[in-house]
Amino acid sequence: MDRDVKISALNVNFYYGKTLTLKNISLDILRKKVTALIGPSGCGKSTFIRLLNRMNDLIPGARVEGQILLDGFDIYHPKTDVVSLRRRVGMVFQKPNPFPKSIFDNLAYGLTISGMRDKRFIEHKVIDSLKKAALYNEVKDRLHDNALMLSGGQQQRLCIARCLVVEPEVILFDEPAASLDPISTRKIEELILELKDEYTIAIVTHNMQQAARVSDFTAFMYLGELVEYGDTERIFTVPREKMTEEYLSGKFG
Amino acid sequence: MTRKTFSRTRPYAAGHRQAFRASDLTQALGFLFLGACIAFALFFLGSILYFVIVRGAPAISWEFLTSVPRRAMTQGGVAPAIVGTFYLTLGAIAFALPLGLACAIYLTEYSPKTILVNIIRLSIANLAGIPSIVFGLFGFAVFVKVFGFGVSILSGSLTLGIMALPGIISASQEAILAVPQSYKEASLALGATHWQTIARVVLPSSLPGILTGVILNVGRVAGETAAILFTAATFYTRGYPNSIFSEVMALPYHIYALMTEGTHPESQTLIAYGSSLILLSLVLAVSALAIILRQRQRRVYGS
Numbered sequence: 001m002d003r004d005v006k007i008s009a010l011n012v013n014f015y016y017g018k019t020l021t022l023k024n025i026s027l028d029i030l031r032k033k034v035t036a037l038i039g040p041s042g043c044g045k046s047t048f049i050r051l052l053n054r055m056n057d058l059i060p061g062a063r064v065e066g067q068i069l070l071d072g073f074d075i076y077h078p079k080t081d082v083v084s085l086r087r088r089v090g091m092v093f094q095k096p097n098p099f100p101k102s103i104f105d106n107l108a109y110g111l112t113i114s115g116m117r118d119k120r121f122i123e124h125k126v127i128d129s130l131k132k133a134a135l136y137n138e139v140k141d142r143l144h145d146n147a148l149m150l151s152g153g154q155q156q157r158l159c160i161a162r163c164l165v166v167e168p169e170v171i172l173f174d175e176p177a178a179s180l181d182p183i184s185t186r187k188i189e190e191l192i193l194e195l196k197d198e199y200t201i202a203i204v205t206h207n208m209q210q211a212a213r214v215s216d217f218t219a220f221m222y223l224g225e226l227v228e229y230g231d232t233e234r235i236f237t238v239p240r241e242k243m244t245e246e247y248l249s250g251k252f253g
Numbered sequence: 254m255t256r257k258t259f260s261r262t263r264p265y266a267a268g269h270r271q272a273f274r275a276s277d278l279t280q281a282l283g284f285l286f287l288g289a290c291i292a293f294a295l296f297f298l299g300s301i302l303y304f305v306i307v308r309g310a311p312a313i314s315w316e317f318l319t320s321v322p323r324r325a326m327t328q329g330g331v332a333p334a335i336v337g338t339f340y341l342t343l344g345a346i347a348f349a350l351p352l353g354l355a356c357a358i359y360l361t362e363y364s365p366k367t368i369l370v371n372i373i374r375l376s377i378a379n380l381a382g383i384p385s386i387v388f389g390l391f392g393f394a395v396f397v398k399v400f401g402f403g404v405s406i407l408s409g410s411l412t413l414g415i416m417a418l419p420g421i422i423s424a425s426q427e428a429i430l431a432v433p434q435s436y437k438e439a440s441l442a443l444g445a446t447h448w449q450t451i452a453r454v455v456l457p458s459s460l461p462g463i464l465t466g467v468i469l470n471v472g473r474v475a476g477e478t479a480a481i482l483f484t485a486a487t488f489y490t491r492g493y494p495n496s497i498f499s500e501v502m503a504l505p506y507h508i509y510a511l512m513t514e515g516t517h518p519e520s521q522t523l524i525a526y527g528s529s530l531i532l533l534s535l536v537l538a539v540s541a542l543a544i545i546l547r548q549r550q551r552r553v554y555g556s
């Protein structure tokens with residue numbers, strides 16, 4: 001099989017203080033595919049995805065072992081520039097978290113922090129990203145209203161648009177629809193399917209059906225271990241591990 | 254009122270007389286007690302206001318607000334004292350706001366969580382408990398003498414600023430800590446540096462809290478007497494200060510001077526009450542300004 005690997009985790013262990021929360025995870029995330037991480041709460045799927053853009057650096061007492069390679073380069077190498085890593089690997093969080101600024105300023109933020117001053121370019125980029133995130137038509141007349149006035153689903157699409165502005169290569173979704181209603185959830189899922197033409201996507205979800213709908217590959221995690229990883233279709237139809245089968249059939253979780 | 258409505262609308266009690274219950278009595282007594290406490294506290298606030306307004310209002314006139322004292326401070330106005338208090342307060346803000354904010358940012362965002370930092374925090378909290386006369390002596394020894402600023406607006410502002418500092422630091426720290434972690438994560442995930450995140454996300458969101466803290470604390474020190482006693486205030490100036498090295502009249506000290514060293518109590522007591530009314534109004538106006546600013550910021554940045 002021809003595998004075009006974007007991110008490669010090699011024997012990754014993760015500690016909170018002395019507690020080992022991720023055990024020897026090895027996993028390849030393929031370019032321009034959607035990879036879903038599923039598993040019951042506390043299995044470490046969010047922790048894992050937050051390693052990929054080093055968001056866990058913020059946690060005091062966190063420690064990583066093993067290697068995570070982005071295009072072959074170790075992102076935990078001491079010389080890695082975390083700021084540019086995060087520009088390449090964007091993230092959408094569980095709870096929509098727009099800044100308490102206008103819709104426009106939320107999107108422009110990613111550009112202005114990198115020193116972009118060209119107003120026409122910024123405006124072009126903002127509108128372009130809103131269109132990509134399927135939000136433009138709903139907000140085009142109120143770009144300068146406070147983003148917190150939007151509905152939860154709109155806020156989450158705004159966060160996706162904000163992430164697109166900086167042109168990442170990878171987008172990490174950490175349970176992006178966990179706090180949304182079914183209609184908003186469907187919009188997010190449709191969006192993910194559109195985005196995979198251009199971006200490498202990893203999505204954490206506790207919703208198995210969501211993983212089945214949006215992903216090409218699925219990783220099932222349990223208690224900090226990677227139990228099974230493979231084609232989504234194969235995992236959902238003929239899981240190799242008994243535990244995967246039991247989880248997918250709702251015996252626990 | 255609310256309580257009665259509540260018990261009457263309990264669905265199972267509809268149409269029936271309720272049996273008397275011990276818990277109802279306890280509740281009634283509880284409300285009575287809490288209500289009495291509030292009334293008691295409000296009574297003092299109200300009496301102070303009433304007292305100062307009734308005694309002070311007759312002294313207030315355009316001339317009182319805009320002219321200098323005359324005839325050994327038995328006539329004329331208190332304009333130099335108003336101006337002096339204004340300058341001292343402004344100076345205190347100019348000194349304490351940047352310093353306090355910088356301290357708060359360091360303590361919340363940059364300092365490692367070590368014992369040393371805990372000691373620093375504790376020291377700042379303790380600074381707030383130091384009696385103002387001690388600050389006054391410190392200001393005299395350091396700013397007036399060692400630095401050679403003399404008895405001046407500068408020395409007084411610095412002393413008042415130091416007094417306001419602990420309050421400003423802790424209010425700013427609280428405001429900064431209240432910024433949701435999710436804002437910071439969003440910013441960092443977009444490739445912002447720690448400092449960009451602080452300057453462009455954390456500070457704007459915490460600004461209402463910081464401003465309120467600054468204004469309330471500065472309002473508090475604006476009425477301070479002991480701190481400016483040796484550092485800035487003087488009994489009487491002929492005109493207005495012309496540099497930051499001038500000594501000034503200030504409202505709190507003016508009141509103190511009139512009541513303790515006045516030679517004509519019958520006319521000077523009235524002036525003292527008039528000055529009190531002005532000082533009180535100024536401090537309340539500053540607090541009101543803080544509230545308005547906070548509300549406006551909240552509208553812009555959400556709650």
